[in-house]
Structures are given as structure tokens and as C-alpha cells.
Amino acid sequence: MKSEYNKLRKLIERSNNILILTHKGPDFDGFASALILKNFLNVYYPKKNVTFRSRQHPPQKIPFMNEILITQRIDTDKEDLVVIVDAGSWDICITKDDTIQVTKSKVVIIDHHTSKGMEAEVVINDGMSCATEQVLDFCTKVKGKKYVISPDISVLGQVGIVFDTGRFAYNNTKPETYELMAKLRRVFELDLEDFEYKSSKFPVETLLPLSIYIQNMHIIDDMAYSYINRSDIQNLKLTKIGVNSAQQFVRDNIVRYIQGVHWGFVVKPSFTTEGEWKISFRSSQGYQEVASIAEALGGGGHQYSSATRVTADDGDKAVKIVLDTLERLQKKVINETTPQPSSPSQSPLPST
Numbered sequence: 001m002k003s004e005y006n007k008l009r010k011l012i013e014r015s016n017n018i019l020i021l022t023h024k025g026p027d028f029d030g031f032a033s034a035l036i037l038k039n040f041l042n043v044y045y046p047k048k049n050v051t052f053r054s055r056q057h058p059p060q061k062i063p064f065m066n067e068i069l070i071t072q073r074i075d076t077d078k079e080d081l082v083v084i085v086d087a088g089s090w091d092i093c094i095t096k097d098d099t100i101q102v103t104k105s106k107v108v109i110i111d112h113h114t115s116k117g118m119e120a121e122v123v124i125n126d127g128m129s130c131a132t133e134q135v136l137d138f139c140t141k142v143k144g145k146k147y148v149i150s151p152d153i154s155v156l157g158q159v160g161i162v163f164d165t166g167r168f169a170y171n172n173t174k175p176e177t178y179e180l181m182a183k184l185r186r187v188f189e190l191d192l193e194d195f196e197y198k199s200s201k202f203p204v205e206t207l208l209p210l211s212i213y214i215q216n217m218h219i220i221d222d223m224a225y226s227y228i229n230r231s232d233i234q235n236l237k238l239t240k241i242g243v244n245s246a247q248q249f250v251r252d253n254i255v256r257y258i259q260g261v262h263w264g265f266v267v268k269p270s271f272t273t274e275g276e277w278k279i280s281f282r283s284s285q286g287y288q289e290v291a292s293i294a295e296a297l298g299g300g301g302h303q304y305s306s307a308t309r310v311t312a313d314d315g316d317k318a319v320k321i322v323l324d325t326l327e328r329l330q331k332k333v334i335n336e337t338t339p340q341p342s343s344p345s346q347s348p349l350p351s352t
């Protein structure tokens, strides 16, 4: 067994109060990996007190979701072990009111993101397709044949994998991912079409901010970007749910689907921290590596999917910060190495 797995196993054995956390605005991989780990601890270490805290529920029904402890503030308490899943550092898990980050307990990270995370007692990240795959690998390696995948765990496993691989379309999908999927589907065959349909639904208040994002779409060469301004939010009384959902829709379904566009970014405001804006970058495979752009702005993520936060007076000002950084990076690349930084670094997809 891997030494990191052994270290985590020993930490679990020594701990009585185990707290599981994931990133803010958890996606299905965050929820699934956390709930699979919680179930594993509950079944194989029944004397341990295990809690999974989140600020919100999953947007559709998944097994064990009633075991999520919904809390708006996450404070340090009696925990002697904190396991963070699907995130590499505190900053994407906490808000300014939380105190959990000053915990005296050991902190373990189980992640799959490629950007460098924080230092922790144990970091488990083999660059798998999703945190769910990494957690299931841990459970299987630690307990061997004794680890039984129940139909509920099978559903969670499939939900995490399908969501984070875009139904096996993204290049994070490895042969091992398919093997694990086969194993899960022998236990229970989740209706993937139905899951996809339900998880793609959006609230009606998405439509108005979506129209603003579409109006504000700008295209520079093979890049597109859009934003929303504070005046739009005030004048049109846009809601947090609506803006977040519209930003997500534009990011995932519009930006790199415009003909001639291969990558871009979308800006949205933070509704909790005044003057903070979140920037999400997306690129088609082989066109623009976006993790380093996010890293240059203090964020991180994957090669073709990354994010960061900037402080600015308004959405268009946040855009300017990003464009200035892009210009700076472009110059740096040209000066230091060979030219054509925005040309495909790998062979582009045949269909694009």
C-alpha cells in the first residue's frame, strides 16, 4: 500500500473526532468523495465520531445526503483530524468568518487538481479523474477484499466520476477510471442520462443575468470573455443564485462554443466579500493552458479549467486585471522562450 495511504490510515486509527470538508459551492465530486469517505469511516471505524460539514445540500438527491451537517460557519472545535476532499488548500473551502483553518489537528488533503496545493500532514493526489476515484482507491487499498461497494456507494462513485469527467469526455479519464466505473456498474447501473438531465437543470432566475452575460460577450482572436457589473445586479435585482447559475452556463456552454473561439473566461461577483470577483477560465483541449494564468493571479486548477479571485471595483475592472495579466504573461513567454504562446500546444481536437 502507498505510504500516504498508510499514514492516513494511522491518523484515522489515532483520531476520535474526524471532520470532513470540501470546497465551497461543492460539486458532485466534492459531495460524493466526502460521503464515500464518511461512510467508509462509519462502517470500518464505528467508534469514531465523523462529521461532514457543508454550507449547502447537493442540487439533486444522492445517497447519504441526510448525513451532511449543514453549517454556515465552520469553526475549530474538538476535531483531531481534518480531511479535505476535492480541494488542495483552505482558501477555497473557507469564508472569512470561519476559524477551522487555525485548527491544531492534523490536516489531510485528498485531491486530484493539478495546481500546487498547501502543505499538509498527508497529501493524497495521484492525478486521478476525480477526488471520488482517489477516495475509492484509498478505501479499496486499505481494506482490500473487505471493502464492499454497496449500491449506495456505487451510485456516489458513478455520480462523482461522471460529473468530473464530463461523462468520460475530458482527458482526465484514464483506463483505471473506466475499470472503476465497470466495477461500480456491476453493483448498480445508475441512469446516467437521467442524472445528466437533472444536474443540467437551472433555476428560472438564471435567464435575466444570462442575457446580460450574452450582451457583454467580447471576442479577442480565439478568446472570448464576459462579465457582469454591479449596476446590472442592482438595477435588475439579480440574485446570487441566478448570477452564479448564469455564469456557470456561459462558462460551460457558450464561451468556447462560439465559432473561432477556443478559450476564454467569465467574471462573476462574490456576494459575500465586497469588491471580490471570481474569474473562471476554460479552454478546449490543446488550445490554451489556463492553469498558469489562474496561478499568475493567485488561483489554480487544471490545464484547461481553472479559476481565481481578484479584487476590483467592478466586473469590467476585474476583466482589465485579467487582460493586463494575459498581456504580461504573453510578453514573458515571448521574451523567455519561443514565440506563438497562444497557438495550440498539442494537436487540436479533429472536430473543432
Ligand SMILES: [Mn+2]
Binding pocket: 029, 030, 086, 112, 130, 131, 164
Ligand atoms: Mn473534483
